Amino acid sequence: MAPERGSVLGLDAATEVRLRQESPFLWVNPGRRPLAEVRDALAVTRADIEGAADRLARFAPLLAGLFPELAPAGGVIESGLLPVPRFAARLKRQGLPAGDAVYLKADHALPVAGSVKARGGFHAVLCVAERLALAAGLLAGPGDDYCKLAGQPARALFAGHTLSVGSTGNLGLSVGIMGRALGFGVTVHMSAEARAWKKKKLRSLGATVVEHPGDYTAACSVAREEAAASATTHFIDDENSLDLFLGYAVAGLRLPARLAALGLAVAPERPLCLHLPCGVGGAPGGIALGARLALGDGVLAFFAEPTQAPSMLLGLASGRHDAASVAQLGLSGRTLADGLAVARPSRFVGRLMQPIVDGVFTVTDAAMVASVAALWRDEGLRLEASAAASAAGPHLVRAAGLPRLAGRDATHILWATGGSLLPEADFADVLAQAGREAGGEPAG
Numbered sequence: 001m002a003p004e005r006g007s008v009l010g011l012d013a014a015t016e017v018r019l020r021q022e023s024p025f026l027w028v029n030p031g032r033r034p035l036a037e038v039r040d041a042l043a044v045t046r047a048d049i050e051g052a053a054d055r056l057a058r059f060a061p062l063l064a065g066l067f068p069e070l071a072p073a074g075g076v077i078e079s080g081l082l083p084v085p086r087f088a089a090r091l092k093r094q095g096l097p098a099g100d101a102v103y104l105k106a107d108h109a110l111p112v113a114g115s116v117k118a119r120g121g122f123h124a125v126l127c128v129a130e131r132l133a134l135a136a137g138l139l140a141g142p143g144d145d146y147c148k149l150a151g152q153p154a155r156a157l158f159a160g161h162t163l164s165v166g167s168t169g170n171l172g173l174s175v176g177i178m179g180r181a182l183g184f185g186v187t188v189h190m191s192a193e194a195r196a197w198k199k200k201k202l203r204s205l206g207a208t209v210v211e212h213p214g215d216y217t218a219a220c221s222v223a224r225e226e227a228a229a230s231a232t233t234h235f236i237d238d239e240n241s242l243d244l245f246l247g248y249a250v251a252g253l254r255l256p257a258r259l260a261a262l263g264l265a266v267a268p269e270r271p272l273c274l275h276l277p278c279g280v281g282g283a284p285g286g287i288a289l290g291a292r293l294a295l296g297d298g299v300l301a302f303f304a305e306p307t308q309a310p311s312m313l314l315g316l317a318s319g320r321h322d323a324a325s326v327a328q329l330g331l332s333g334r335t336l337a338d339g340l341a342v343a344r345p346s347r348f349v350g351r352l353m354q355p356i357v358d359g360v361f362t363v364t365d366a367a368m369v370a371s372v373a374a375l376w377r378d379e380g381l382r383l384e385a386s387a388a389a390s391a392a393g394p395h396l397v398r399a400a401g402l403p404r405l406a407g408r409d410a411t412h413i414l415w416a417t418g419g420s421l422l423p424e425a426d427f428a429d430v431l432a433q434a435g436r437e438a439g440g441e442p443a444g
């Protein structure tokens with residue numbers, strides 16, 4: 001039953017063995033290219049991403065009205081770039097070069113959605129709302145007052161439409177929160193990994209949650225088929241949505257301002273390593289592309305995946321992208337990192353990432369849990385397991401001895417993709433598990 005090594009899957013033998021053994025490692029992407037060589041051929045341009053940033057800006061006054069917590073920032077949904085001195089010292093005690101700097105991008109604390117999905121998921125919902133409102137004549141054009149969309153005529157329009165989405169948890173949450181706030185019907189198809197509290201929260205918002213016993217791809221296909229049969233159902237396709245991707249990518253364009261505020265320079269001589277938790281690839285892919293377009297080739301992007309669900313690694317390394325499933329490696333796809341628990345990458349993101357991403361690394365559940373505990377103890381940060389996958393990056397990347405980093409001090413950004421909405425009891429469970437496992441893993 002096991003496919004022959006290197007032949008059926010299209011992987012080199014060493015990569016296939018490491019994936020099958022579920023041992024954490026960094027796969028270095030031989031397809032990575034300087035931006036100047038590939039920029040004009042990319043399926044997504046800087047102008048496309050700026051279009052998404054403009055859309056988020058048009059909607060900001062409306063969002064500030066819908067969500068009081070956004071009022072202070074004028075409806076702009078952003079997070080801080082934080083120094084993590086105690087955690088950085090821990091990594092250095094464990095061997096990270098003394099000259100490297102470590103920061104954490106606090107998307108786990110993004111207002112309203114509590115995860116990286118606040119940019120992508122919200123943007124995808126706002127695209128649907130804008131299209132419908134323009135078509136119905138409720139908005140005259142992009143210069144109109146978008147606060148009108150909180151009024152009765154717009155709510156009546158949106159109430160006649162349903163947003164549908166397949167989700168391992170956080171995407172459903174972001175689509176549910178924004179969709180319901182605008183008055184849409186929302187149906188979320190959840191895979192087996194989805195946490196109970198996410199389903200409960202969605203139901204409390206008035207969304208319909210459909211639970212699927214199978215994996216993420218299966219939940220998505222059901223949702224896709226249902227939506228295709230209805231003119232008033234809008235499917236937000238995590239495995240193939242450009243609108244989602246562009247929303248995520250806005251974070252990359254915003255990065256230079258965040259770095260400048262901290263006095264951090266980026267150049268090939270002072271490389272910036274982004275460590276990005278990866279599920280289907282939309283969030284890390286968007287951030288990586290946006291950051292490389294905004295900051296150039298001094299940016300190195302690394303994706304983090306569970307050892308049980310290395311879907312992007314498999315897709316890129318085999319060149320088979322969404323045609324390859326981690327099940328073909330004998331992996332279960334089961335992981336505590338619910339946000340990363342996908343068997344196949346996005347149809348278009350994998351191909352788009354071929355020249356963009358520097359590498360993909362895998363992380364065990366035990367290591368993620370240990371990092372959750374360490375970041376809590378050291379920095380008081382509340383992350384979910386998926387977000388903490390990023391913390392394994394600096395060591396693995398340094399251990400790989402990449403020529404682009406040799407002899408240079410690097411800045412590492414751990415992209416913390418979710419966690420602040422985690423209920424106390426769920427967070428306590430993760431910490432308790434870390435306590436039980438300490439000893440085997442470097443929980444500190």
Ligand SMILES: *Cc1c(COP(=O)(O)O)cnc(C)c1O
Nearest residue numbers: 170279280281282283339417418
């Ligand atoms: C969705 C998610 C990711 C990964 O995003 P993809 O677009 O699926 O690659 C990472 N971390 C968390 C917490 C998420 O919810």
